[in-house]
């Protein structure tokens with residue numbers, strides 16, 4: 001029964017967004033797990049210096065704790081995404097807790113930023129069958145990624161840059177982390193992001209907002 005509820009959503013997961021249009025040499029930078037009061041502002045500084053708009057998939061609880069950072073993300077024209085209320089694995093959430101995780105995260109971001117999140121991304125990319133109806137109701141499509149330089153284990157900044165530059169293709173969605181899930185993730189991103197931007201541009205990629213890539 002539980003396997004059907006979790007793995008049964010696999011078809012809907014596969015039908016979700018994993019990358020953008022392949023026609024142009026363009027990619028989008030996306031950032032999960034923030035806002036982080038220390039690292040997210042540094043990331044915003046770097047993006048601002050390079051004239052890039054990213055997409056920030058925010059955790060509701062963290063949004064409540066760092067509202068000024070979220071207002072800055074919105075004011076500087078980045079896309080907002082919902083990354084649930086408290087970053088629980090949806091494989092461990094029943095239907096009502098799933099709806100609560102999505103709705104509470106959505107409301108926290110909308111109330112803080114003054115505009116509703118445009119996208120949704122589930123923690124660790126794990127979905128269940130209760131997720132997709134609530135996303136449809138909130139009109140926030142589920143967006144995954146095509147390149148994830150750091151997943152569940154720490155990867156040094158230089159290696160993340162090297163792997164990303166090697167693996168991107170037209171339409172790629174890069175999944176980066178501006179706050180800790182894995183310890184030190186935010187600091188490694190701040191360290192590697194300028195080089196990553198240069199490496200991608202050096203390969204002829206335009207770094208476009210997620211809303212434009214899709």
Ligand SMILES: [Zn+2]
Pocket residue numbers: 032033083087122123124181
């Ligand atoms: Zn996450």
